[in-house]
Amino acid sequence: MDKIIDIQNVKWVKSGQEILKDVSWSVNKGEHWAVLGLNGSGKTSLLNIVTGYNYPTMGHVTVLDTTFGKASIPEMRKRIGVVSTALERFDATLNNQLVEDIVLSGKFSSFGIYQEVADGDRANAESIMYDLRLDYLKGKVFRTLSQGEKRRTIIGRALMADPELLILDEPCSGLDILSREDVLSITQNIKKRHSHLIYVTHHIEEITEVITHVLLMKDGEVVTCGKKEDVLTSSNLSDIYKVPVKIHWENKRPWLSISDK
Numbered sequence: 341m342d343k344i345i346d347i348q349n350v351k352w353v354k355s356g357q358e359i360l361k362d363v364s365w366s367v368n369k370g371e372h373w374a375v376l377g378l379n380g381s382g383k384t385s386l387l388n389i390v391t392g393y394n395y396p397t398m399g400h401v402t403v404l405d406t407t408f409g410k411a412s413i414p415e416m417r418k419r420i421g422v423v424s425t426a427l428e429r430f431d432a433t434l435n436n437q438l439v440e441d442i443v444l445s446g447k448f449s450s451f452g453i454y455q456e457v458a459d460g461d462r463a464n465a466e467s468i469m470y471d472l473r474l475d476y477l478k479g480k481v482f483r484t485l486s487q488g489e490k491r492r493t494i495i496g497r498a499l500m501a502d503p504e505l506l507i508l509d510e511p512c513s514g515l516d517i518l519s520r521e522d523v524l525s526i527t528q529n530i531k532k533r534h535s536h537l538i539y540v541t542h543h544i545e546e547i548t549e550v551i552t553h554v555l556l557m558k559d560g561e562v563v564t565c566g567k568k569e570d571v572l573t574s575s576n577l578s579d580i581y582k583v584p585v586k587i588h589w590e591n592k593r594p595w596l597s598i599s600d601k
């Protein structure tokens with residue numbers, strides 16, 4: 341399998357509105373992508389195509405060797421981890437659980453541990469907690485954590501299922517600058533697992549070193565996509581943000597300012 345995602349000429353029409361217009365996008369083995377665009381540009385709609393929750397009106401989709409319409413989407417979904425703020429609605433279920441149990445429960449795709457746990461699973465959970473700097477939270481219940489710690493715990497839970505594709509949908513939304521950096525720093529650790537990362541955001545400064553490629557979206561269309569350095573230019577970003585902006589790089593991360601012109 342060389343291609344992780346292969347989307348060709350996808351159109352998605354909902355309630356008479358053409359939300360995705362002729363979108364083509366390929367993710368190859370070994371690449372980590374950011375999907376960038378303003379509110380309402382179609383990022384979530386596109387990711388819902390990838391996970392099989394939106395069915396394309398036209399076009400071809402193959403994800404993890406699963407061609408839509410020909411193979412089982414529920415089976416494919418088991419190989420994909422999704423972390424989105426929508427998960428926070430499960431807070432009530434998570435609230436009284438211990439951090440280590442939440443991470444471990446990712447193995448069973450459940451919120452809670454109902455199956456017998458193998459020693460190997462415990463060891464894997466330990467290693468994820470170490471990598472995601474969650475070990476100091478052992479013995480704490482979810483509701484007592486900061487927002488950043490909660491997000492890291494949920495990402496740890498997603499990694500426990502060993503996903504081939506890990507979609508982080510705006511994992512830093514609502515976080516202050518320190519908590520945001522806390523969450524961003526762990527994306528580097530995802531690289532050493534065999535997951536391919538898709539990071540959805542509208543803030544370019546969240547595109548860390550681990551990201552190799554970027555897809556820019558505007559009004560349901562792909563403006564451009566490819567290698568990070570080629571795509572993140574002042575001209576492309578001025579186009580998607582609809583105001584003149586300037587990009588500069590610091591510590592291998594892109595930053596944006598509004599241009600005076």
Ligand SMILES: Nc1ncnc2c1ncn2[C@@H]1O[C@H](COP(=O)(O)OP(=O)(O)OP(=O)(O)O)[C@@H](O)[C@H]1O
Nearest residue numbers: 354355359377378379380381382383384385386542
């Ligand atoms: N199920 C749906 N029915 C009707 N319209 C929808 C549906 N899902 C999305 N849309 C519309 O499609 C457009 C793109 O929405 P989408 O959520 O994909 O954008 P986004 O880039 O993820 O935005 P945000 O950054 O705000 O999450 C919006 O105008 C939205 O209202």
